[in-house]
Amino acid sequence: MKKFGIAIHGGAGVMRRKDLTPDKEKKYREGLSRSLMTGYEILEQGGSALDAVEVSVRVLEDHDSFNAGRGAVFNHEGKHEMDASIMDGANQIAGAVCSVHNVRNPVLLAKEIMLHSEHVMLCGDGAEEFARERKLQFEDDEYFFTQHRFDQLQRALGKKQMQLDDGSTKKFGTVGAVALDQSGNLAAATSTGGLTNKRFGRVGDSPIIGAGTYANNQSCAISCTGHGEYFLRIMVAYDIHALMQYKNMKLKEACEYVVMKKLVDIGGEGGLIAIDHLGNIETPFNSDGLYRAKKTSDTELEIDIY
Amino acid sequence: MKKFGIAIHGGAGVMRRKDLTPDKEKKYREGLSRSLMTGYEILEQGGSALDAVEVSVRVLEDHDSFNAGRGAVFNHEGKHEMDASIMDGANQIAGAVCSVHNVRNPVLLAKEIMLHSEHVMLCGDGAEEFARERKLQFEDDEYFFTQHRFDQLQRALGKKQMQLDDGSTKKFGTVGAVALDQSGNLAAATSTGGLTNKRFGRVGDSPIIGAGTYANNQSCAISCTGHGEYFLRIMVAYDIHALMQYKNMKLKEACEYVVMKKLVDIGGEGGLIAIDHLGNIETPFNSDGLYRAKKTSDTELEIDIY
Numbered sequence: 001m002k003k004f005g006i007a008i009h010g011g012a013g014v015m016r017r018k019d020l021t022p023d024k025e026k027k028y029r030e031g032l033s034r035s036l037m038t039g040y041e042i043l044e045q046g047g048s049a050l051d052a053v054e055v056s057v058r059v060l061e062d063h064d065s066f067n068a069g070r071g072a073v074f075n076h077e078g079k080h081e082m083d084a085s086i087m088d089g090a091n092q093i094a095g096a097v098c099s100v101h102n103v104r105n106p107v108l109l110a111k112e113i114m115l116h117s118e119h120v121m122l123c124g125d126g127a128e129e130f131a132r133e134r135k136l137q138f139e140d141d142e143y144f145f146t147q148h149r150f151d152q153l154q155r156a157l158g159k160k161q162m163q164l165d166d167g168s169t170k171k172f173g174t175v176g177a178v179a180l181d182q183s184g185n186l187a188a189a190t191s192t193g194g195l196t197n198k199r200f201g202r203v204g205d206s207p208i209i210g211a212g213t214y215a216n217n218q219s220c221a222i223s224c225t226g227h228g229e230y231f232l233r234i235m236v237a238y239d240i241h242a243l244m245q246y247k248n249m250k251l252k253e254a255c256e257y258v259v260m261k262k263l264v265d266i267g268g269e270g271g272l273i274a275i276d277h278l279g280n281i282e283t284p285f286n287s288d289g290l291y292r293a294k295k296t297s298d299t300e301l302e303i304d305i306y
Numbered sequence: 307m308k309k310f311g312i313a314i315h316g317g318a319g320v321m322r323r324k325d326l327t328p329d330k331e332k333k334y335r336e337g338l339s340r341s342l343m344t345g346y347e348i349l350e351q352g353g354s355a356l357d358a359v360e361v362s363v364r365v366l367e368d369h370d371s372f373n374a375g376r377g378a379v380f381n382h383e384g385k386h387e388m389d390a391s392i393m394d395g396a397n398q399i400a401g402a403v404c405s406v407h408n409v410r411n412p413v414l415l416a417k418e419i420m421l422h423s424e425h426v427m428l429c430g431d432g433a434e435e436f437a438r439e440r441k442l443q444f445e446d447d448e449y450f451f452t453q454h455r456f457d458q459l460q461r462a463l464g465k466k467q468m469q470l471d472d473g474s475t476k477k478f479g480t481v482g483a484v485a486l487d488q489s490g491n492l493a494a495a496t497s498t499g500g501l502t503n504k505r506f507g508r509v510g511d512s513p514i515i516g517a518g519t520y521a522n523n524q525s526c527a528i529s530c531t532g533h534g535e536y537f538l539r540i541m542v543a544y545d546i547h548a549l550m551q552y553k554n555m556k557l558k559e560a561c562e563y564v565v566m567k568k569l570v571d572i573g574g575e576g577g578l579i580a581i582d583h584l585g586n587i588e589t590p591f592n593s594d595g596l597y598r599a600k601k602t603s604d605t606e607l608e609i610d611i612y
Contacts, residue, residue: 092539092572098404098509099429119508120538123405124430126507201432202425203404210516210541232426233398235516235544242545246552266398 003279005296006039006179008032008056010066012172012225012271013287025305027065028291032303035059036293039177049179049187049221050088057084057107057189060175064146067173069105071146072193074153080144082193083207086110089186089215096121098207100128104137107191110207112136120209149196156197172287174206176213176223178275186277188213188221188237204228210238217277219244220251226263226270226287234262240274251276259284309585310349311602312485314342314362316372318478318531318577319593331611333371334597338609341365342599345483355485355493355527356394363390363413363495366481370452373479375411377452378499380459386450388499389513392416395492395521402427404513406434410443413497416513418442426515455502462503478593480512482519482529484581492583494519494527494543510534516544523583525550526557532569532576532593540568546580557582565590
């Protein structure tokens with residue numbers, strides 16, 4: 001049997017250790033574990049990497065601990081404004097959506113755009129109209145309400161600052177998954193609620209193919225999380241592919257160079273998850289931590305935060 | 307004196323020769339010439355590449371023949387929905403805007419986002435709110451009305467098709483500029499009204515840093531035009547940089563490889579303008595034509611369509 005595997009993340013940066021109570025930590029780990037294993041089972045049954053990453057991300061979107069879907073942060077207007085993207089490494093087709101409201105699973109919308117529109121990227125009201133045509137599930141604002149996100153917004157409004165996911169420390173909420181299936185196909189997906197108290201229709205790297213998400217069977221699949229503005233400027237996800245393709249770097253070397261050198265040089269905090277066409281997994285980060293989990297057909301489930 | 311230069315484009319693909327009357331052709335050439343020389347004069351006086359590309363693109367946005375700003379196509383709802391981006395090769399800071407209405411000069415909004423926000427990309431109503439805070443000029447719908455664009459929409463609505471810039475043949479309306487200044491700094495900018503009869507908040511490559519626009523003093527500055535969905539999937543602008551940086555390709559070789567091979571292989575029609583840090587200019591296209599003009603401190607003004 002050909003090696004297969006999957007890795008997921010629930011955002012870079014972490015809560016202060018004193019704020020991460022055993023109960024909270026348990027909830028994060030439970031969400032990461034469920035997301036990972038749901039995707040892994042698809043791969044084990046011979047399913048596609050594309051379906052695995054979509055389903056793993058949907059589990060995280062449906063969980064209220066992560067900044068995507070149900071647990072998305074509040075923007076300045078007290079709304080949840082979400083971005084997502086997905087890419088199929090077999091043919092490099094891709095779908096992306098930015099600034100949508102009330103769509104239960106933005107990653108599913110990205111996949112529908114990829115498979116059922118002539119386009120790669122849709123945004124705002126127009127994207128929601130497409131979601132309705134495709135009969136995707138919408139939820140009211142109440143579904144997206146979480147007390148701790150609301151408290152974060154109040155703190156951010158009080159300080160008149162746009163804030164990262166959590167006010168208490170740098171935490172970049174995003175979720176993502178990358179997978180290699182038994183047919184040798186790679187895929188990647190990313191989804192986020194962005195920044196607490198964000199204004200002006202701000203879009204980060206998560207919905208940008210080549211910045212937050214990229215997959216190519218020739219090289220690797222990547223999903224990023226971090227201070228999106230920096231990831232956008234240096235095309236983090238595509239750059240790792242380019243280093244492998246054009247400079248013959250191994251996945252590990254390319255990841256180290258981009259995350260620990262290029263991003264650090266410009267002050268870009270965050271990390272990413274990556275899997276190559278051989279099933280090697282890397283989860284580099286230059287932030288305090290990265291909520292992550294991984295499993296391959298050869299290795300046991302691993303869940304880590306710091 | 308150090309060599310400097312600028313190139314601009316007014317979109318890939320061309321009208322059928324029989325439709326391009328001498329009057330129309332004269333108007334296109336006049337617009338291209340004015341745009342180019344306005345930017346060139348800035349460079350000649352020692353101004354920055356960044357200012358030159360912004361001003362050259364503004365001239366094309368203010369001209370009603372090109373699909374950007376004033377001449378932007380109508381979307382399905384009969385509105386003008388515009389995208390733009392700009393990048394400074396000296397420090398790789400960038401600004402981008404998508405799906406804005408009634409902003410007179412989207413490229414100027416992209417530059418304001420780059421220089422006066424914490425962000426790279428803003429979209430929709432939020433981006434317009436930011437434009438108002440920055441006191442940018444807005445115009446009413448009438449300003450953007452052009453009879454031939456309106457006729458294009460009626461034809462597209464009649465055929466129930468989303469269409470490229472012109473219904474009569476494949477024409478991808480976008481405008482852009484790339485420049486090298488006397489200090490050795492590169493910059494690139496792109497602006498578009500997208501596709502006639504477009505729906506669902508469709509976003510192409512023009513506002514995506516790394517896809518439609520990229521600049522890096524180490525390599526080159528690029529502005530693309532074409533069927534955006536294909537340019538998005540293979541990160542055309544960043545890919546040319548990566549080939550130069552990682553495979554030591556010359557500008558010409560990298561441009562040929564990406565436009566005439568990689569894009570052609572996936573069916574992606576269009577072209578781009580490029581200038582490298584030595585002042586070499588390339589304007590490759592795999593479409594019938596590319597509205598373009600160029601001039602360096604060593605060479606005369608050249609304007610070409612086919």
